Amino acid sequence: MEIFEEANSSESVLDLSRLSLNDLSFDTINVSEKRRKDTKQLYLCYNRITVLQNSICSFSNLEFLDISNNALTVVCEDIIRLTNLKTLIAKNNRLNEFSLPKHFGSLQLEVLNFSGNRFDDMPSQCLQLLRLQSLSLGGNRLKSIPAEIDNLTSLEMLYLGGNQISSIPAELANLPCLTYLVLCDNRIQSVPPQLHRLHSLRSLSLHNNLLTYLPREILSLIQLQELSLRGNPLVVRFIKDMTYDPPSLLELAGRTVKSKNLLYSHQDLPNHLVNYLDMSCKCPNPKCAGVYFDSCVRHIKFVDFCGKYRLPLMHYLCSPECSSPCSSNPQSDADSDDDNSVPADRLQRVLLG
Numbered sequence: 540m541e542i543f544e545e546a547n548s549s550e551s552v553l554d555l556s557r558l559s560l561n562d563l564s565f566d567t568i569n570v571s572e573k574r575r576k577d578t579k580q581l582y583l584c585y586n587r588i589t590v591l592q593n594s595i596c597s598f599s600n601l602e603f604l605d606i607s608n609n610a611l612t613v614v615c616e617d618i619i620r621l622t623n624l625k626t627l628i629a630k631n632n633r634l635n636e637f638s639l640p641k642h643f644g645s646l647q648l649e650v651l652n653f654s655g656n657r658f659d660d661m662p663s664q665c666l667q668l669l670r671l672q673s674l675s676l677g678g679n680r681l682k683s684i685p686a687e688i689d690n691l692t693s694l695e696m697l698y699l700g701g702n703q704i705s706s707i708p709a710e711l712a713n714l715p716c717l718t719y720l721v722l723c724d725n726r727i728q729s730v731p732p733q734l735h736r737l738h739s740l741r742s743l744s745l746h747n748n749l750l751t752y753l754p755r756e757i758l759s760l761i762q763l764q765e766l767s768l769r770g771n772p773l774v775v776r777f778i779k780d781m782t783y784d785p786p787s788l789l790e791l792a793g794r795t796v797k798s799k800n801l802l803y804s805h806q807d808l809p810n811h812l813v814n815y816l817d818m819s820c821k822c823p824n825p826k827c828a829g830v831y832f833d834s835c836v837r838h839i840k841f842v843d844f845c846g847k848y849r850l851p852l853m854h855y856l857c858s859p860e861c862s863s864p865c866s867s868n869p870q871s872d873a874d875s876d877d878d879n880s881v882p883a884d885r886l887q888r889v890l891l892g
Contacts, residue, residue, distance in 0.1 A: 553598075560586040563594040574602055577622075584608050588802050592701055593617040594813040598722075607652075616640040624648060630675075631655035636662045644668055654678050654698065666690050677721070678753035689713035700724050700744065709733040723747050723767065732853075735759035746770045750842075753821065754850045784835035793819065797830045801839045822857040836861065 548712055560567060560583070576736075580603040588609040595604075596617045603626045611632035618624075619642050625646055634656040644667025651665065654677040662677060666687045668674075670818065673696040681702040687695075689710040696719040698710075711720075712733040719742045727748040734740075735756035740763055747770035748811040786794070796803060797819045821829040836856040 544627070550574070552582075553578045553580070554582040556582045556584040556586070558586060560588060560854075562588060562590070562592055564592075572597070575673045581605070589613070591615055591618065596620045599623075602626065612638055614639050614643070616642070619643065619645050622647065626650040628652040629656070633657055636660050639664050649673070649693075651675070657736055659690075661685055668765070669693065672716075674698070684708050684711065686710040692716070695719065695739075697721065707734070712736040712783070713737065718794065720744070721752070729758065730754055732756040738762065741765065743767070752853045755852045755855070757852070784834050788832075789815070790832050790834050793832050794830055798828065818847045820855070822861055824861040826855055827857060829861070831857040 553574070555568065558620060571706065574598055575597045575880045578598050579600055581598055581601055583604070583606040585608045588606065588611055590613045591606060591611060593615050597613065599621070600623055602623050604624060604760060605628040607628055607630040609632055611629060611634055614634070614726045617637050618640065619853040624646055624827070625648060630652055632655070634653060635658055635888050639662050641664070643662070643664035646668065647670055648668050649670055651668065651671060652675040652768055654675045656679055658676060658679040658681060659686065661681060664676065666685065667690070668688065671691050672693055674691065674694060675698040676764065677698045681699065681704055684699065684704060684707065686708050688708065692714065693716060695716050698721040700721045700723040702725050707722065707727060707730060709731045712731070714737065715735050716739055719740050720737070720740060721744040724747045727745065728749060730745070730750065730753055732754035734754070739758060739759050742765040743763060744767040746767045750768070750771040750773050752773055793816055796816060802814065803816060819832055822831065824827045836859055
């Protein structure tokens with residue numbers, strides 16, 4: 540089969556999709572050297588390519604490559620010679636964590652889409668792509684998110700829906716630019732409170748997981764406009780839960796120092812004790828002036844979202860006496876305090892069903 544360059548309308552865009560190609564050898568594609576050098580966008584979708592061979596490097600100025608819907612299992616080492624490549628889309632192939640070249644992380648990619656492949660683990664090479672702004676690994680077999688995800692400090696969109704992820708690492712909160720986070724259709728049971736540090740987050744998709752509550756700190760996501768929670772136990776089955784571990788002597792002493800506003804300094808106490816006292820958390824109960832450190836009451840409390848939706852949030856109180864009765868009736872107002880309400884303009888959409 541021969542593919543002639545005259546069939547393409549744009550010199551910078553070359554579409555070789557749906558041509559039953561098995562490879563990119565020049566026996567099957569009749570594209571001149573000049574045409575290959577002028578090509579900035581290359582589409583190879585819906586072919587039969589199993590190996591992305593070194594011939595891809597003849598497109599030396601390539602910025603965009605879409606090789607989705609093939610049978611791709613291997614990406615050649617020489618792909619790193621494509622120094623201008625910014626976008627790589629390889630959806631719906633047969634790639635796994637052993638398919639990528641060792642130095643794949645040296646590419647200057649900004650958009651990477653490996654959704655619909657066979658990754659059991661997030662490839663370590665992907666965590667070296669420091670310019671990456673969008674990473675999609677949905678519909679794979681991922682069981683966890685590596686803590687090293689916080690290497691990707693330029694990341695704005697992370698799509699990990701449709702995997703087998705059971706927990707969210709606290710390190711995810713170290714992504715200052717993250718705007719869209721998609722973790723739907725997994726096995727996640729809780730959301731770490733550290734996510735309140737995602738100050739740029741606008742959309743959080745958590746539907747079809749195993750969540751029974753949300754951390755109270757989620758109220759601090761001031762940019763959040765969309766929260767998707769349908770298909771979680773917290774929507775269809777509300778719970779009561781209160782646990783309390785007795786405080787240690789260190790905790791009791793620290794609470795006394797803080798509650799009585801006693802002065803202390805590095806001259807008075809060892810550094811580790813000063814640091815400990817500085818880490819005290821104020822009890823969120825407005826009627827309590829207490830603090831806690833390590834020992835606290837873990838308590839589910841229902842809160843109004845946008846004046847319409849009532850969701851169970853996780854509270855941490857300094858003692859059992861600070862808790863108020865928690866109703867299992869989602870329509871009850873008995874346990875909704877004004878200080879916990881979310882203004883109606885904070886969230887444009889809360890998706891529960």
